[in-house]
Amino acid sequence: MPLKNTGTETLIKETAKRLFFAEGKLHATTQEIADAAGVNRTSLHYYFRSRDLLLEAVFKEAMQALSGRMNECMAAEKPFRQKIEDLIEVFLKDMTAFPYQETFLVTEINTLGKELIENIKAEPINNFLTEVKEEMHNGTLEKIEPIHFLMNLFSLLSYPLIMAPLYRQLFQISEKKFSELIGQRKEIILKMLFTE
Structure with a gap:
């Protein structure tokens, strides 16, 4: 299994934090988070499998x-x-x-x-x-x-x-x-x- 690119993982988490914490978009979808991070939804799901796992992280x-x-x-x-x-x-x-x-x-x-x-x-x-x-x-x-x-x-x-x-x-x-x-x-x- 290839090593995960933690830079992308961190980018996704930081983008989600910005959307949730700073902008108040508590119901942002994985697509909205991926778009804001400049990654595709497949990448987001590679690191977090689901929105709930991203929310938990x-x-x-x-x-x-x-x-x-x-x-x-x-x-x-x-x-x-x-x-x-x-x-x-x-x-x-x-x-x-x-x-x-x-x-x-x-x-x-x-x-x-x-x-x-x-x-x-x-x-x-x-x-x-x-x-x-x-x-x-x-x-x-x-x-x-x-x-x-x-x-x-x-x-x-x-x-x-x-x-x-x-x-x-x-x-x-x-x-x-x-x-x-x-x-x-x-x-x-x-x-x-x-x-x-």
Whole structure:
């Protein structure tokens, strides 16, 4: 059997990510992905056999990359507030570049099954939740269930970006103005989360 051309395989995956995550074409067909990548559909099927296998590969890479960046922020040897600032920056950078990534990830978990996320390591999150408890004990955060703290943080980050098309229409603002508002999110979120 000939060796696979991983350059073509990578091109197909990166094109699928662009279509799914950046352009929001979550239902792009294999033909649309092949066309956008500049390859024929036979090549796409050679590397991925089916659309589901391509979706799974894209999902796994995206989830590992996002989890890795988040875990790196959470495990860093830095003061807690700096960790939160770093998490916000990483998340906003990812979500601004790929506004439909979260929608894609949640859709695929619901469609392809929860086994896709079984390999996510709980240890970094559990260690971080311990730090959240300590910060609450020290009075820098309001005392709530630590899981709520993380859910609040990620909700404050992701919801405005997921809803961006609706918000731009509802508030009658340009993409530029909306980007300016998103640029203000970090300071707003920090004021909402921290007591001092």
